[in-house]
Amino acid sequence: MPAQYQVTGDNAAEISASIESGVMRGDFVWGSPLPAIRALAGDLSVSPATVAKAYQELRRRGVIEADGRKGTRVRSRPPIATERSLMRLPVPEGVLDLSSGEPDVRVLPSISSALRRIADDTGPPQGYASAIAMPELIDIARPRLAADGVPMENAAIAATSGTLDAIERLLTAHLRPGDAVAVEDPGWANLLDLLAALDLRAFPVTIDQEGPHPESLAAALHSGARAFVVTVRAQNPTGAAVSAARAAQLRGVLSVKPEVLLIEDDHAAELAGAPLHCLGPVTESWAFIRSASKPFGPDLRIAVVAGDETTIARVVGRMRLGTGWVSTVLQRLLVCLWLDEEVTSLVRHAAAGYARRRELLREAFRERGLAVEGATGINAWVRVPDETRAVGLLRDAGYAVAPGSLFRISTPPGVRITISPLDESSIPALADAVATATGPPGLTTPSR
Template sequence: MGAGDLEPGRPLPPMRELAARLGVNPNTVAAAYRMLRERGVIETAGRRGSRVRPAPATTGRDHIRADVPEGVRDLSSGDPDPALLPPLARVLADAAAEGDRAPVLYGQDPVEPALARLVRAELDADGVPDGPLAVVSGALDGVERVLAAHLRPGDAVAVEDPGWSRTLDLVPALGLRTVPVGVDDDGPRPEEVRRALAAGARALIVTDRAQNPTGAAVSAPRARALRSVLREHPETLLIEDDHGHGVVDVPLHPLAGATAHWALVRSAAKAYGPDLRLAVLTGDAVTVDRVRGRQRLGPGWVSRLLQRAVVRLRTGGAVDPAAVAAAYGRRRDALIRALAGHGIAAHGRSGMNVWVPVPDETGAVARLLHAGWAVAPGARFRISAPPGIRITVSTLAEEETGPLAQAVAAAVEAGPLRSYV
């Protein structure tokens, strides 16, 4: 394998056959196969035997997109509305001036005390169990660090399907296996979570609100059902992504505490801008200690300057969370109503995206692009879920809603895209 003679997907000989060929004890081959499986080099599928795993993706799903020509309205990005983001220059300057009076040196607390107090009060208000805090470089950085703190290559992770494309890329890139779990407007379906955990998934990743791409938000009844499932599997590593904090108008119903090891991460990206690269993570003591310990051996800490800037943004009224949530809500609801008027069901309970199930997403994306609208193909977000398209409504103007809905209806009703090759 190290020489590259065995290509990804190549089946391996049965263990007894290989042992006979090499003249070694079958137990030796079994131990080697087990080690390769644990390291994520091979995968075993019951009676179908073992085979070399595909190489982890480095480019990921970002290539699954339609190029946006000049003059086409781009609703495919997933970005927040720049008009709803605060200007950062003055805030960063003020935070830097504050730091000049007390510079941060090596060996100091990696978490800004003012940020810790602010975040802990917010988490308490949302019913998140008490736990230590860590500051990481964005939500995905936090998810990666928690997975690495507990899992080994070859372990299975239950992920939302459809779900955030970066998460779907990250899990296999770490040598882990994805197990898809279906999602509806209220979050992951409990029966599918139960099935995934019973089949051996060691971790579950849940988006609490503003799920990308469907806009799902975990409701109170769904949270109770999911906590019940998790209590049946208390060894499960639970990771909650609450990136919608500050831009959604639905309450948080956390699952944290239903298992021994858990983490909840909140990013500043959607409310204050992706370039801040900052998220706060809490969890059980063992998980957070492992995350912070590994962080010390790499970047050390996330800039306390950025942490102070986030404190100023949150306490200085730079963003009105209710107004931002209402703006995104109006745009989502308007598009969903307009689509319903054409007989098309769409999903978008929270956040800045609308998910539209379609029979032929390639054809729908191509026809919409031809009509002047760029949307994201559902293949970027799916494993085994039915096809769909994601429309980012963060910058959608009121007068655009009707024409867009009409264009979506025409693209869907046209049927599968024909090939004339």
């Protein structure tokens, strides 16, 4: 806890409100440890039970989390509007930011011509009821998904405001607070924080480069997980992609649990760099999500969701009660980009560039005796003996990477490296720095 911030309160509600205020003002950064229960109880002259109740409420709302023997800490993305971002530490000037997880803005296609085209031909005005998912979007999305192997014969389609929006609507439509969700470990930090904010429990499922381990998924489902969220390719943070053989094994595990909600995340889509192997539909409730943000840019906050009729109806029903629909401007823009041959060529070129960087990175790491995971997508995962030391030494060498604690539940330490900002010529120097940062203490990290 920052020395300048003092928790106050005479009861559980006041104590939790005091901590929440500290988070809101930015006095706590992500990962900030909270005082031990008995220590804080002594400072405030209250019972340990009172402090424990305050911490329990903050955990229930996803503000803080237990960190094993290290105690309790602030989550990476607590569901509170803050004065400054808590997700990532600031990157000093002169340090190359490899921590963002974002696509390379240098290879994103320009959407200006597509915007001009839809401005010239927007069609008739859209009423509220007809704007959930435009027929043009559905007509193009259906064969596009089918061509990639998504089973579309009996699938319904909806549009949401991105992948995380779709996952939240799917989970809240099927689950109740306290339910368990099987998730990849290590897995997407935003998803872990969303589950905490929804008061859902995350059951870790270990993974390798072919996807989740079937026996680990079986254990999670046997323990009561009511949903399973899987990244079919370009997994964040490890770059894993579900292989054909692994997909068959996972279907076998899921087939004996038909009541489980299966959510498949294809966030990288055209940039993934690997064939798609769908798991569903194998359970009664299933959804496949394809986002447009990675290939076309973060401004295109839209995802297409395919799934069984009941599941998609629940998503659309929830949208009608809340935001209502995804902007038809965004829907028309996505259609326009999908149909533009020049844009398609640019995205294909970007995917090839990512593939080249991934291969050069893996080769440079192998030459230095380092193991790196990241066969698809825009991220690589490097296991390290000490995350804090590795992150600090790499920052000193001129590279900002993401600590694995953001993504891990119970798997060994690691760091995530986003390859998007890397030029091919800079990869050997990065590999040298990682070799030093993950080696025995006492070595000097070369400057970039």
